[in-house]
Amino acid sequence: MKNSEPENLGAHSRRTFFKSLGTVAATAATAQVQSVAAELEKINTEKIVGPNAVPVTLRVNGEKLQLLLEPRVTLLDALRNYSSLTGAKEGCDRATCGACTVLLGDTPIYSCQKLAIESQGIEITTVEGLAKNEKLSKVQQAFLDKDALQCGYCTPGFVMSVTALLKKNPRPNADDVKHACAGNTCRCGTHPRILQAALRAAGVETASKTEVVDYV
Amino acid sequence: MNAFTYATAHSPASARQLVADKGAYLAGGNDLLGLLKEYLVSADILVNIKSLPGLDKIERGEKFWTIGSLVTVAQIEDHAEIKETFPGLHEAASEVASQQIRNVATVGGNLAQHSRCWYFRHRDTQCLKKDGDLCYALNGENRYHSLFTGNTCISPVVSSLATIFASLDATAIVLRDGQETRQNMAELYQRAWENPLAHNSLKNGDLILRVEIPTTRSRSAYLQVSDRHAFDWALVSCAAAADVVDGKLKSPRVALGSISPVPHQVETANRFLDGKVLDNATATQAADMILKDAKPLEHNAYKVPLAHALIRRTLLKLKGDA
DSSP, rough: OOSSSSSGGGGGGGHHHHHHHHHHHTTTOOOHHHHHHHHHHHHHHOOBBOOSSSEEEEEEEEEEEEEOTTTTTTTHHHHSSSSOOOOOOOOSSSSSSSSTTTETEEEEEEESSSSSGGGGGGGGOOGGGGGTTTBHHHHHHHHHOOOOOOOSSEEEHHHHHHHHHHHOOOOOOHHHHHHTTOOOOOTTTTTHHHHHHHHHTTOOOOTTTTEEEOOO | OOOOEEEEEEEEHHHHHHHTTTTEESSSOHHHHHHHHHTTTTTTEEEEEEEEETTOEEEEOOOOOEETTOOOOHHHHOHHHHHHHHHHHHHHHHHOHHHHHHHHHHHHHHHHHHOOHHHHTTOOOOOOOGTTOOOTTTTOTTTTTTOOOSSSOOOOOHHHHHHHHTTTTOOEEEEETTTEEEEEEEHHHHHHHHOOOOOSOOTTOOOOEEEEETTTTOEEEEEESSSSSSSOOOOOEEEEEEEETTEEEEEEEEEEEEESSSSSHHHHHHHHHTOOOOOOOHHHHHHHHTTTTTTOOOTTHHHHHHHHHHHHHHHHHHHTTT
Protein backbone atom coordinates (compact mmCIF):
# COMPACT_ATOMS: atom_id res chain seq x y z
CA MET A 1 0.00 0.00 0.00
CA LYS A 2 1.37 3.34 -0.99
CA ASN A 3 1.82 5.93 1.67
CA SER A 4 3.75 8.48 -0.34
CA GLU A 5 2.53 10.82 -3.02
CA PRO A 6 2.49 9.25 -6.47
CA GLU A 7 4.94 10.46 -9.08
CA ASN A 8 2.36 10.88 -11.75
CA LEU A 9 -1.32 11.69 -11.57
CA GLY A 10 -2.05 11.92 -15.25
CA ALA A 11 -3.07 15.40 -16.30
CA HIS A 12 -1.98 16.77 -12.96
CA SER A 13 1.50 15.34 -12.65
CA ARG A 14 3.81 17.58 -10.68
CA ARG A 15 6.47 17.34 -13.34
CA THR A 16 4.30 18.42 -16.28
CA PHE A 17 2.69 21.07 -14.12
CA PHE A 18 5.98 22.71 -13.20
CA LYS A 19 7.18 22.33 -16.79
CA SER A 20 4.12 24.24 -17.96
CA LEU A 21 4.81 26.86 -15.30
CA GLY A 22 8.10 27.62 -17.07
CA THR A 23 6.35 28.51 -20.31
CA VAL A 24 3.72 30.72 -18.73
CA ALA A 25 6.08 32.45 -16.32
CA ALA A 26 7.17 34.95 -18.94
CA THR A 27 3.64 36.23 -19.36
CA ALA A 28 2.60 35.81 -15.77
CA ALA A 29 -0.25 38.04 -14.78
CA THR A 30 -2.66 38.12 -11.87
CA ALA A 31 -5.11 35.85 -13.64
CA GLN A 32 -2.41 33.29 -14.12
CA VAL A 33 -1.33 33.50 -10.52
CA GLN A 34 -4.90 32.63 -9.65
CA SER A 35 -5.01 29.72 -12.04
CA VAL A 36 -1.69 28.51 -10.66
CA ALA A 37 -3.21 28.62 -7.19
CA ALA A 38 -6.22 26.68 -8.43
CA GLU A 39 -3.98 24.12 -10.10
CA LEU A 40 -1.89 23.75 -6.96
CA GLU A 41 -5.00 23.23 -4.91
CA LYS A 42 -6.15 20.53 -7.31
CA ILE A 43 -2.86 18.69 -7.03
CA ASN A 44 -2.98 18.87 -3.27
CA THR A 45 -6.54 17.60 -3.02
CA GLU A 46 -5.79 14.70 -5.34
CA LYS A 47 -2.96 13.70 -3.05
CA ILE A 48 -3.17 10.15 -1.76
CA VAL A 49 -3.30 10.07 2.03
CA GLY A 50 -3.19 7.26 4.58
CA PRO A 51 -3.45 4.45 5.43
CA ASN A 52 -1.84 5.91 8.54
CA ALA A 53 -3.53 8.68 10.49
CA VAL A 54 -3.77 12.05 8.79
CA PRO A 55 -5.07 15.40 10.05
CA VAL A 56 -8.84 15.70 9.61
CA THR A 57 -10.75 18.86 10.44
CA LEU A 58 -14.46 18.54 11.19
CA ARG A 59 -16.88 21.35 11.92
CA VAL A 60 -19.23 19.96 14.53
CA ASN A 61 -21.94 21.98 16.28
CA GLY A 62 -20.23 25.22 15.26
CA GLU A 63 -16.83 24.20 16.57
CA LYS A 64 -13.73 23.05 14.83
CA LEU A 65 -12.52 19.56 15.69
CA GLN A 66 -8.95 18.86 14.67
CA LEU A 67 -8.29 15.15 14.75
CA LEU A 68 -5.68 12.68 13.62
CA LEU A 69 -7.51 9.83 11.90
CA GLU A 70 -6.89 6.94 9.56
CA PRO A 71 -8.98 7.32 6.39
CA ARG A 72 -11.02 4.24 7.38
CA VAL A 73 -12.39 5.88 10.54
CA THR A 74 -16.12 6.52 10.20
CA LEU A 75 -17.68 9.82 11.16
CA LEU A 76 -19.47 8.03 14.01
CA ASP A 77 -16.22 6.67 15.42
CA ALA A 78 -14.55 10.05 15.02
CA LEU A 79 -17.33 11.68 17.06
CA ARG A 80 -17.60 9.03 19.75
CA ASN A 81 -14.09 7.64 20.09
CA TYR A 82 -11.79 10.42 18.94
CA SER A 83 -13.70 13.27 20.57
CA SER A 84 -16.19 13.31 23.42
CA LEU A 85 -19.40 13.57 21.40
CA THR A 86 -21.22 10.40 22.38
CA GLY A 87 -24.71 11.70 21.54
CA ALA A 88 -24.82 9.83 18.22
CA LYS A 89 -25.12 6.16 19.16
CA GLU A 90 -23.68 3.06 17.61
CA GLY A 91 -26.34 0.42 17.06
CA CYS A 92 -25.94 -1.73 13.98
CA ASP A 93 -22.92 0.01 12.39
CA ARG A 94 -24.49 -0.99 9.04
CA ALA A 95 -26.73 1.95 8.05
CA THR A 96 -29.85 0.19 9.25
CA CYS A 97 -30.94 1.24 12.75
CA GLY A 98 -30.61 5.04 12.64
CA ALA A 99 -29.15 5.49 16.15
CA CYS A 100 -26.10 7.22 14.62
CA THR A 101 -28.10 9.82 12.67
CA VAL A 102 -26.46 13.27 12.46
CA LEU A 103 -27.05 16.20 10.17
CA LEU A 104 -24.61 16.91 7.37
CA GLY A 105 -25.59 20.43 6.45
CA ASP A 106 -29.36 20.18 6.79
CA THR A 107 -29.72 16.55 5.77
CA PRO A 108 -29.81 13.57 8.10
CA ILE A 109 -27.29 10.83 7.34
CA TYR A 110 -26.02 7.67 9.00
CA SER A 111 -22.68 8.66 10.48
CA CYS A 112 -21.66 4.98 10.72
CA GLN A 113 -21.64 4.63 6.94
CA LYS A 114 -19.71 7.82 6.23
CA LEU A 115 -15.97 8.30 6.53
CA ALA A 116 -14.83 11.17 8.75
CA ILE A 117 -12.29 12.22 6.13
CA GLU A 118 -15.03 12.81 3.55
CA SER A 119 -17.14 14.80 6.01
CA GLN A 120 -14.75 17.75 6.10
CA GLY A 121 -15.90 21.16 4.98
CA ILE A 122 -19.60 20.69 5.80
CA GLU A 123 -21.28 21.69 9.06
CA ILE A 124 -22.11 18.61 11.12
CA THR A 125 -24.81 18.77 13.78
CA THR A 126 -25.17 16.13 16.47
CA VAL A 127 -27.82 15.94 19.16
CA GLU A 128 -25.42 17.85 21.45
CA GLY A 129 -25.68 20.84 19.13
CA LEU A 130 -29.45 21.30 19.35
CA ALA A 131 -29.93 22.89 22.79
CA LYS A 132 -29.01 26.57 22.88
CA ASN A 133 -28.06 28.25 26.17
CA GLU A 134 -29.17 25.24 28.19
CA LYS A 135 -32.60 25.42 26.54
CA LEU A 136 -33.77 22.29 24.74
CA SER A 137 -34.82 22.58 21.12
CA LYS A 138 -38.49 22.35 20.27
CA VAL A 139 -38.08 18.77 19.12
CA GLN A 140 -36.18 17.70 22.23
CA GLN A 141 -38.77 19.35 24.47
CA ALA A 142 -41.59 17.63 22.58
CA PHE A 143 -39.93 14.23 23.11
CA LEU A 144 -39.85 14.97 26.84
CA ASP A 145 -43.41 16.29 26.94
CA LYS A 146 -44.78 13.27 25.12
CA ASP A 147 -42.55 10.83 27.01
CA ALA A 148 -41.40 9.56 23.62
CA LEU A 149 -38.70 7.23 24.89
CA GLN A 150 -38.10 4.23 27.05
CA CYS A 151 -34.46 3.14 27.11
CA GLY A 152 -33.50 6.22 25.12
CA TYR A 153 -30.79 4.66 22.98
CA CYS A 154 -32.51 5.44 19.68
CA THR A 155 -33.69 8.88 20.81
CA PRO A 156 -30.82 11.04 19.53
CA GLY A 157 -31.27 9.49 16.09
CA PHE A 158 -35.03 10.08 16.05
CA VAL A 159 -34.55 13.63 17.33
CA MET A 160 -32.13 14.36 14.49
CA SER A 161 -34.46 12.85 11.86
CA VAL A 162 -37.41 14.87 13.14
CA THR A 163 -35.28 18.03 13.39
CA ALA A 164 -34.26 17.64 9.75
CA LEU A 165 -37.84 16.97 8.66
CA LEU A 166 -39.13 20.14 10.34
CA LYS A 167 -36.41 22.20 8.68
CA LYS A 168 -37.53 20.89 5.30
CA ASN A 169 -41.24 20.74 6.03
CA PRO A 170 -42.39 22.79 9.07
CA ARG A 171 -45.97 21.43 8.97
CA PRO A 172 -45.70 17.71 8.28
CA ASN A 173 -48.59 15.28 8.57
CA ALA A 174 -48.33 11.85 10.15
CA ASP A 175 -47.34 10.21 6.84
CA ASP A 176 -44.52 12.71 6.35
CA VAL A 177 -43.19 11.90 9.82
CA LYS A 178 -43.37 8.16 9.16
CA HIS A 179 -41.56 8.56 5.84
CA ALA A 180 -38.85 10.71 7.43
CA CYS A 181 -38.37 8.36 10.39
CA ALA A 182 -38.56 5.05 8.49
CA GLY A 183 -34.78 4.79 8.78
CA ASN A 184 -34.83 4.88 12.58
CA THR A 185 -35.71 1.91 14.74
CA CYS A 186 -36.96 1.92 18.32
CA ARG A 187 -36.74 -1.54 19.83
CA CYS A 188 -38.79 -0.48 22.86
CA GLY A 189 -41.62 0.23 20.44
CA THR A 190 -42.20 3.88 21.34
CA HIS A 191 -43.10 4.80 17.78
CA PRO A 192 -46.62 6.14 18.52
CA ARG A 193 -45.22 8.58 21.11
CA ILE A 194 -42.41 9.58 18.78
CA LEU A 195 -44.98 10.36 16.12
CA GLN A 196 -46.93 12.46 18.61
CA ALA A 197 -43.76 14.26 19.70
CA ALA A 198 -42.82 15.06 16.12
CA LEU A 199 -46.29 16.46 15.41
CA ARG A 200 -46.25 18.45 18.65
CA ALA A 201 -42.87 19.96 17.77
CA ALA A 202 -44.44 21.02 14.48
CA GLY A 203 -47.36 22.58 16.33
CA VAL A 204 -49.76 19.92 15.07
CA GLU A 205 -51.47 18.61 18.22
CA THR A 206 -52.88 15.11 18.36
CA ALA A 207 -56.20 14.58 20.12
CA SER A 208 -55.24 13.29 23.54
CA LYS A 209 -52.42 11.86 25.59
CA THR A 210 -53.85 8.39 25.51
CA GLU A 211 -54.63 8.28 21.81
CA VAL A 212 -53.11 5.29 20.12
CA VAL A 213 -51.53 6.30 16.86
CA ASP A 214 -51.26 3.64 14.24
CA TYR A 215 -47.66 3.24 13.14
CA VAL A 216 -47.82 0.56 10.48
CA MET B 1 -12.53 -2.56 7.83
CA ASN B 2 -9.03 -3.10 6.59
CA ALA B 3 -6.92 0.02 6.20
CA PHE B 4 -6.84 1.85 2.87
CA THR B 5 -5.44 5.01 1.39
CA TYR B 6 -7.74 7.79 0.28
CA ALA B 7 -7.83 10.48 -2.39
CA THR B 8 -10.33 12.92 -3.84
CA ALA B 9 -10.48 12.99 -7.63
CA HIS B 10 -11.38 16.09 -9.62
CA SER B 11 -11.69 14.58 -13.08
CA PRO B 12 -12.94 11.19 -14.31
CA ALA B 13 -9.53 10.54 -15.88
CA SER B 14 -7.63 11.08 -12.65
CA ALA B 15 -10.28 9.10 -10.73
CA ARG B 16 -9.61 6.18 -13.05
CA GLN B 17 -5.87 6.54 -12.62
CA LEU B 18 -6.11 6.78 -8.84
CA VAL B 19 -8.41 3.79 -8.49
CA ALA B 20 -5.96 1.68 -10.56
CA ASP B 21 -6.37 -2.11 -10.24
CA LYS B 22 -7.26 -2.55 -6.61
CA GLY B 23 -9.15 0.58 -5.62
CA ALA B 24 -12.82 1.46 -5.34
CA TYR B 25 -14.79 4.58 -6.15
CA LEU B 26 -16.46 6.19 -3.15
CA ALA B 27 -19.66 8.17 -3.66
CA GLY B 28 -22.56 7.59 -1.21
CA GLY B 29 -20.60 4.75 0.35
CA ASN B 30 -23.68 2.87 1.58
CA ASP B 31 -22.92 -0.34 -0.26
CA LEU B 32 -19.14 0.01 -0.34
CA LEU B 33 -18.60 0.56 3.39
CA GLY B 34 -21.00 -2.29 4.16
CA LEU B 35 -19.00 -4.60 1.90
CA LEU B 36 -15.69 -3.41 3.37
CA LYS B 37 -16.90 -3.86 6.95
CA GLU B 38 -17.87 -7.45 6.20
CA TYR B 39 -14.57 -8.04 4.33
CA LEU B 40 -16.56 -8.96 1.21
CA VAL B 41 -14.49 -6.69 -0.99
CA SER B 42 -11.04 -5.32 -0.48
CA ALA B 43 -9.74 -2.00 -1.71
CA ASP B 44 -6.27 -0.57 -1.26
CA ILE B 45 -7.51 2.93 -2.05
CA LEU B 46 -10.88 4.66 -1.90
CA VAL B 47 -11.20 7.39 -4.48
CA ASN B 48 -13.79 9.96 -3.49
CA ILE B 49 -15.57 10.88 -6.73
CA LYS B 50 -18.11 13.28 -5.27
CA SER B 51 -16.14 16.29 -6.52
CA LEU B 52 -16.19 15.21 -10.17
CA PRO B 53 -17.58 18.25 -11.96
CA GLY B 54 -21.05 18.26 -13.52
CA LEU B 55 -22.15 14.79 -12.46
CA ASP B 56 -24.51 15.98 -9.73
CA LYS B 57 -26.97 17.63 -12.10
CA ILE B 58 -30.41 16.79 -13.44
CA GLU B 59 -30.73 18.33 -16.91
CA ARG B 60 -33.95 18.61 -18.86
CA GLY B 61 -33.87 18.09 -22.57
CA GLU B 62 -36.34 18.02 -25.44
CA LYS B 63 -35.57 14.43 -26.47
CA PHE B 64 -34.06 13.13 -23.25
CA TRP B 65 -33.21 14.11 -19.71
CA THR B 66 -29.75 13.58 -18.31
CA ILE B 67 -29.25 12.51 -14.73
CA GLY B 68 -25.67 12.65 -13.47
CA SER B 69 -24.39 9.58 -11.67
CA LEU B 70 -23.70 11.62 -8.53
CA VAL B 71 -27.28 12.85 -8.29
CA THR B 72 -28.66 11.50 -5.02
CA VAL B 73 -31.81 9.43 -4.76
CA ALA B 74 -33.23 12.18 -2.50
CA GLN B 75 -32.60 14.75 -5.25
CA ILE B 76 -34.68 12.63 -7.62
CA GLU B 77 -37.42 12.13 -5.03
CA ASP B 78 -37.64 15.87 -4.31
CA HIS B 79 -37.48 17.03 -7.93
CA ALA B 80 -40.91 18.45 -8.77
CA GLU B 81 -40.49 18.22 -12.55
CA ILE B 82 -39.30 14.61 -12.40
CA LYS B 83 -42.45 13.80 -10.48
CA GLU B 84 -44.43 15.33 -13.31
CA THR B 85 -42.43 14.03 -16.27
CA PHE B 86 -41.37 10.60 -14.96
CA PRO B 87 -43.77 9.79 -12.10
CA GLY B 88 -42.53 6.20 -11.99
CA LEU B 89 -38.99 7.42 -11.34
CA HIS B 90 -40.24 9.56 -8.48
CA GLU B 91 -42.10 6.58 -7.03
CA ALA B 92 -39.10 4.28 -7.35
CA ALA B 93 -36.78 6.85 -5.73
CA SER B 94 -39.10 7.42 -2.79
CA GLU B 95 -39.17 3.67 -2.08
CA VAL B 96 -35.38 3.41 -1.89
CA ALA B 97 -34.20 2.60 1.63
CA SER B 98 -34.56 5.39 4.20
CA GLN B 99 -34.24 9.18 4.22
CA GLN B 100 -30.70 8.96 5.63
CA ILE B 101 -29.64 6.63 2.81
CA ARG B 102 -31.47 8.50 0.03
CA ASN B 103 -29.67 11.68 1.13
CA VAL B 104 -26.28 10.22 0.26
CA ALA B 105 -27.03 7.32 -2.12
CA THR B 106 -26.21 8.17 -5.72
CA VAL B 107 -27.71 7.02 -9.00
CA GLY B 108 -24.40 5.40 -9.95
CA GLY B 109 -24.14 3.57 -6.65
CA ASN B 110 -27.73 2.40 -6.75
CA LEU B 111 -27.14 0.86 -10.19
CA ALA B 112 -23.78 -0.66 -9.25
CA GLN B 113 -24.75 -2.09 -5.85
CA HIS B 114 -23.85 -5.66 -5.06
CA SER B 115 -26.14 -8.61 -4.46
CA ARG B 116 -28.21 -8.68 -1.25
CA CYS B 117 -28.31 -12.50 -1.15
CA TRP B 118 -27.75 -13.41 2.48
CA TYR B 119 -25.32 -16.16 1.58
CA PHE B 120 -23.27 -13.68 -0.43
CA ARG B 121 -23.47 -11.10 2.38
CA HIS B 122 -22.38 -13.59 5.05
CA ARG B 123 -18.67 -13.19 5.50
CA ASP B 124 -18.14 -16.86 6.42
CA THR B 125 -19.94 -18.29 3.38
CA GLN B 126 -17.88 -19.06 0.32
CA CYS B 127 -20.71 -19.19 -2.18
CA LEU B 128 -20.76 -19.32 -5.96
CA LYS B 129 -20.80 -15.53 -6.16
CA LYS B 130 -17.59 -15.45 -4.15
CA ASP B 131 -15.88 -17.98 -6.39
CA GLY B 132 -16.99 -20.95 -4.28
CA ASP B 133 -18.42 -24.17 -5.69
CA LEU B 134 -22.00 -24.01 -4.54
CA CYS B 135 -25.05 -21.77 -4.55
CA TYR B 136 -26.32 -22.30 -1.01
CA ALA B 137 -29.59 -20.56 -1.81
CA LEU B 138 -30.55 -23.05 -4.51
CA ASN B 139 -31.42 -25.75 -1.98
CA GLY B 140 -31.45 -23.48 1.04
CA GLU B 141 -33.27 -20.39 2.23
CA ASN B 142 -34.33 -18.92 -1.09
CA ARG B 143 -37.48 -16.94 -0.40
CA TYR B 144 -35.88 -13.68 -1.58
CA HIS B 145 -34.27 -15.17 -4.68
CA SER B 146 -34.79 -15.26 -8.43
CA LEU B 147 -37.49 -16.83 -10.58
CA PHE B 148 -35.23 -16.53 -13.61
CA THR B 149 -31.50 -16.89 -14.13
CA GLY B 150 -29.08 -17.60 -16.93
CA ASN B 151 -26.53 -19.26 -14.68
CA THR B 152 -26.36 -21.16 -11.41
CA CYS B 153 -26.44 -18.09 -9.12
CA ILE B 154 -29.97 -17.08 -8.20
CA SER B 155 -29.35 -13.75 -6.48
CA PRO B 156 -31.56 -11.08 -8.05
CA VAL B 157 -30.84 -7.49 -9.05
CA VAL B 158 -32.32 -5.22 -6.36
CA SER B 159 -31.74 -1.73 -7.76
CA SER B 160 -35.15 -0.02 -7.91
CA LEU B 161 -33.72 2.59 -10.24
CA ALA B 162 -32.57 -0.11 -12.68
CA THR B 163 -36.15 -1.40 -12.84
CA ILE B 164 -37.72 1.95 -13.65
CA PHE B 165 -34.84 2.96 -15.94
CA ALA B 166 -35.36 -0.28 -17.89
CA SER B 167 -39.04 0.52 -18.44
CA LEU B 168 -38.13 4.05 -19.57
CA ASP B 169 -35.49 2.58 -21.91
CA ALA B 170 -32.81 4.70 -20.25
CA THR B 171 -29.15 4.42 -21.20
CA ALA B 172 -26.20 4.52 -18.82
CA ILE B 173 -23.11 6.27 -20.11
CA VAL B 174 -20.10 4.47 -18.69
CA LEU B 175 -16.50 5.60 -18.87
CA ARG B 176 -14.46 2.55 -19.83
CA ASP B 177 -10.78 2.68 -20.77
CA GLY B 178 -11.03 6.40 -21.43
CA GLN B 179 -14.03 5.99 -23.77
CA GLU B 180 -17.67 6.72 -23.13
CA THR B 181 -19.73 3.60 -23.78
CA ARG B 182 -23.52 3.42 -23.86
CA GLN B 183 -25.38 0.59 -22.15
CA ASN B 184 -29.11 0.14 -21.76
CA MET B 185 -30.27 -1.58 -18.58
CA ALA B 186 -30.29 -5.03 -20.21
CA GLU B 187 -26.67 -4.52 -21.23
CA LEU B 188 -25.67 -2.99 -17.91
CA TYR B 189 -26.65 -6.24 -16.13
CA GLN B 190 -26.14 -8.84 -18.87
CA ARG B 191 -22.95 -10.22 -17.30
CA ALA B 192 -24.83 -10.99 -14.05
CA TRP B 193 -27.17 -13.15 -16.15
CA GLU B 194 -24.28 -15.17 -17.52
CA ASN B 195 -21.67 -15.14 -14.81
CA PRO B 196 -22.33 -16.01 -11.15
CA LEU B 197 -19.42 -13.82 -10.04
CA ALA B 198 -20.85 -10.68 -11.63
CA HIS B 199 -23.27 -8.20 -10.06
CA ASN B 200 -23.53 -6.22 -13.30
CA SER B 201 -21.59 -5.73 -16.52
CA LEU B 202 -19.23 -3.10 -15.10
CA LYS B 203 -15.57 -3.98 -15.28
CA ASN B 204 -12.95 -2.93 -12.79
CA GLY B 205 -12.39 0.80 -13.13
CA ASP B 206 -15.59 1.46 -15.12
CA LEU B 207 -17.31 4.62 -13.98
CA ILE B 208 -20.99 5.40 -14.61
CA LEU B 209 -21.10 9.06 -15.63
CA ARG B 210 -24.77 9.69 -16.26
CA VAL B 211 -28.08 8.20 -17.32
CA GLU B 212 -30.10 9.43 -20.29
CA ILE B 213 -33.87 9.01 -20.17
CA PRO B 214 -35.79 9.49 -23.42
CA THR B 215 -38.93 11.62 -23.10
CA THR B 216 -40.89 9.43 -25.54
CA ARG B 217 -42.92 7.78 -22.77
CA SER B 218 -45.17 10.31 -21.11
CA ARG B 219 -46.52 7.89 -18.55
CA SER B 220 -44.65 5.74 -16.08
CA ALA B 221 -45.41 3.91 -12.87
CA TYR B 222 -43.53 1.91 -10.27
CA LEU B 223 -44.82 -0.40 -7.55
CA GLN B 224 -43.05 -2.68 -5.14
CA VAL B 225 -44.08 -5.06 -2.40
CA SER B 226 -41.84 -5.66 0.61
CA ASP B 227 -42.07 -7.56 3.89
CA ARG B 228 -42.00 -4.22 5.70
CA HIS B 229 -44.01 -1.22 4.66
CA ALA B 230 -40.98 1.07 4.57
CA PHE B 231 -37.19 0.82 4.45
CA ASP B 232 -37.09 -2.64 2.97
CA TRP B 233 -35.92 -4.33 -0.18
CA ALA B 234 -38.61 -5.25 -2.66
CA LEU B 235 -39.79 -8.85 -2.76
CA VAL B 236 -40.88 -7.97 -6.28
CA SER B 237 -40.83 -4.58 -7.97
CA CYS B 238 -42.49 -3.62 -11.23
CA ALA B 239 -42.13 -0.61 -13.49
CA ALA B 240 -44.04 0.25 -16.63
CA ALA B 241 -43.78 3.14 -19.06
CA ALA B 242 -45.52 4.08 -22.28
CA ASP B 243 -47.00 6.87 -24.27
CA VAL B 244 -50.76 6.84 -24.70
CA VAL B 245 -52.23 7.97 -28.02
CA ASP B 246 -56.00 7.87 -28.49
CA GLY B 247 -56.25 5.62 -25.48
CA LYS B 248 -53.79 3.15 -26.98
CA LEU B 249 -50.38 2.28 -25.60
CA LYS B 250 -47.39 3.34 -27.64
CA SER B 251 -43.90 1.90 -27.07
CA PRO B 252 -44.84 0.25 -23.79
CA ARG B 253 -42.14 -1.34 -21.66
CA VAL B 254 -42.52 -3.41 -18.50
CA ALA B 255 -39.62 -4.36 -16.24
CA LEU B 256 -39.46 -6.27 -12.97
CA GLY B 257 -36.86 -6.26 -10.23
CA SER B 258 -35.87 -8.77 -7.54
CA ILE B 259 -36.86 -11.82 -9.61
CA SER B 260 -33.83 -12.16 -11.89
CA PRO B 261 -30.15 -11.15 -11.93
CA VAL B 262 -31.17 -8.57 -14.57
CA PRO B 263 -34.19 -6.26 -14.79
CA HIS B 264 -36.69 -8.81 -16.11
CA GLN B 265 -38.05 -7.72 -19.48
CA VAL B 266 -39.96 -9.77 -22.04
CA GLU B 267 -40.00 -8.22 -25.48
CA THR B 268 -42.95 -10.30 -26.72
CA ALA B 269 -45.08 -8.83 -23.94
CA ASN B 270 -43.97 -5.29 -24.81
CA ARG B 271 -44.88 -5.94 -28.45
CA PHE B 272 -48.19 -7.49 -27.44
CA LEU B 273 -49.09 -4.38 -25.42
CA ASP B 274 -48.11 -1.98 -28.21
CA GLY B 275 -51.22 -0.39 -29.71
CA LYS B 276 -53.56 -2.04 -27.20
CA VAL B 277 -56.16 -0.30 -25.11
CA LEU B 278 -55.37 -1.22 -21.53
CA ASP B 279 -57.93 -3.20 -19.61
CA ASN B 280 -57.80 -5.94 -17.03
CA ALA B 281 -57.80 -8.74 -19.60
CA THR B 282 -54.95 -7.21 -21.61
CA ALA B 283 -52.90 -6.60 -18.47
CA THR B 284 -53.49 -10.19 -17.39
CA GLN B 285 -52.38 -11.55 -20.75
CA ALA B 286 -49.22 -9.44 -20.59
CA ALA B 287 -48.50 -10.67 -17.06
CA ASP B 288 -48.92 -14.27 -18.22
CA MET B 289 -46.37 -13.70 -20.99
CA ILE B 290 -43.89 -11.97 -18.70
CA LEU B 291 -43.93 -14.78 -16.15
CA LYS B 292 -44.35 -17.72 -18.52
CA ASP B 293 -40.87 -19.18 -17.99
CA ALA B 294 -40.61 -18.52 -14.26
CA LYS B 295 -38.87 -21.29 -12.33
CA PRO B 296 -39.92 -21.01 -8.72
CA LEU B 297 -37.81 -22.62 -6.02
CA GLU B 298 -38.84 -24.22 -2.75
CA HIS B 299 -39.52 -20.98 -0.87
CA ASN B 300 -40.13 -18.30 -3.48
CA ALA B 301 -43.11 -19.59 -5.45
CA TYR B 302 -45.18 -16.82 -3.84
CA LYS B 303 -43.31 -14.38 -6.05
CA VAL B 304 -45.14 -15.63 -9.16
CA PRO B 305 -48.68 -14.52 -8.17
CA LEU B 306 -47.18 -11.45 -6.45
CA ALA B 307 -45.39 -10.43 -9.64
CA HIS B 308 -48.51 -11.20 -11.67
CA ALA B 309 -50.61 -8.89 -9.51
CA LEU B 310 -47.94 -6.19 -9.56
CA ILE B 311 -47.70 -6.24 -13.35
CA ARG B 312 -51.46 -5.85 -13.67
CA ARG B 313 -51.61 -3.10 -11.06
CA THR B 314 -48.65 -1.20 -12.48
CA LEU B 315 -50.07 -1.36 -16.01
CA LEU B 316 -53.48 -0.18 -14.84
CA LYS B 317 -51.80 2.58 -12.83
CA LEU B 318 -50.19 3.65 -16.07
CA LYS B 319 -53.66 4.05 -17.43
CA GLY B 320 -54.63 6.06 -14.40
CA ASP B 321 -57.32 3.65 -13.19
CA ALA B 322 -55.63 2.07 -10.21
